[in-house]
Amino acid sequence: AQKVTQAQTEISVVEKEDVTLDCVYETRDTTYYLFWYKQPPSGELVFLIRRNSFDEQNEISGRYSWNFQKSTSSFNFTITASQVVDSAVYFCASTGGNQFYFGTGTSLTVIP
Amino acid sequence: DAGITQSPRHKVTETGTPVTLRCHQTENHRYMYWYRQDPGHGLRLIHYSYGVKDTDKGEVSDGYSVSRSKTEDFLLTLESATSSQTSVYFCAIMVSGGYEQYFGPGTRLTVT
Numbered sequence: 001a002q003k004v005t006q007a008q009t010e011i012s013v014v015e016k017e018d019v020t021l022d023c024v025y026e027t028r029d030t031t032y033y034l035f036w037y038k039q040p041p042s043g044e045l046v047f048l049i050r051r052n053s054f055d056e057q058n059e060i061s062g063r064y065s066w067n068f069q070k071s072t073s074s075f076n077f078t079i080t081a082s083q084v085v086d087s088a089v090y091f092c093a094s095t096g097g098n099q100f101y102f103g104t105g106t107s108l109t110v111i112p
Numbered sequence: 113d114a115g116i117t118q119s120p121r122h123k124v125t126e127t128g129t130p131v132t133l134r135c136h137q138t139e140n141h142r143y144m145y146w147y148r149q150d151p152g153h154g155l156r157l158i159h160y161s162y163g164v165k166d167t168d169k170g171e172v173s174d175g176y177s178v179s180r181s182k183t184e185d186f187l188l189t190l191e192s193a194t195s196s197q198t199s200v201y202f203c204a205i206m207v208s209g210g211y212e213q214y215f216g217p218g219t220r221l222t223v224t
Contacts, residue, residue: 006154033211045155045202045215052211091154095211098162099170100145104154 002027002096006103013082014111021077021106023092029053033095034068034075039105040088048090051075082110115139116216118203124222131190133219135203137183143206144186145213146170146178148199155202161186193223 003026013019025034036048049059051068059066063080079086087110092103115138125131135144143162147155147170157170159178167178175197179187190197200220204213 035212037215043200044217045204047212047214050210050212093155098168099157099160100213101157102147102155104152 002094002099002101004092004094004101004103006090006092006106008106009104010107010109012109012111015084016081018078018080019082019108021079021090021092021108023075023077023103025073025075025092025094025101027073027094027096029096035093035100036066036075036077037091037093037102038088039091045091048077079108082108084110084112086110116203116205116214118201118216118219120219121217122220124224125193126224127194128192131193131221131223133188133201133203133221135186135188135216137186137205139205140183141205142183142208144180145204145206146176146186146188147202147204148172148197149202149218150199158188158201190221193221195223197221198223 005024032053034051038046038048049066056068065078067076089105089107091105094101117136119134145160146158149155156172158172158176159170161167161180177189200218202218203216206213
């Protein structure tokens with residue numbers, strides 16, 4: 001079965017703390033793609049990153065970093081030195097055949 | 113900005129009435145998708161299209177139909193709206209070769 005699990009429903013951190021959002025996926029495909037999206041309080045969905053299944057290199061973009069581990073089927077997202085503007089719901093997603101499967105999201109609140 | 117618009121942005125309708133939501137894109141993407149977003153469920157795929165007149169079902173397609181007569185427009189129809197279809201509906205395009213999706217601003221539908 002195709003499934004994406006984000007076990008953390010809500011997280012609160014104080015500004016400047018680091019925070020890691022967990023994502024575990026299940027897939028039957030040998031080649032697949034993984035994604036993270038951000039949904040700020042305004043409601044739009046913003047694409048953050050895509051990772052394909054044959055590239056396990058970690059990626060860093062400014063304060064954001066992603067750790068892909070195929071052995072544990074995980075694709076975790078870390079925000080370093082969090083800011084109030086990082087407050088949002090974050091969704092992890094994977095491809096499965098021609099479809100996309102989203103996790104239920106993690107709501108992150110950064111307290112000033 | 114992937115040039116995706118959705119109309120209407122908000123709609124209130126009564127149980128049993130048909131409703132059509134429109135997604136319009138300006139960049140000639142082949143793949144288009146309709147999702148619904150509900151608390152505790154994340155985003156769930158309703159239907160998708162891989163070309164003009166080519167559509168397929170997603171995981172929550174019951175009670176919905178779609179049509180795509182032009183590349184730029186993807187219509188979602190609720191044949192007879194029910195209260196369980198109260199939701200926020202997002203349209204998305206997929207970037208060919210990249211697999212990431214970009215989303216429209218969403219339509220908030222309330223069925224009373």
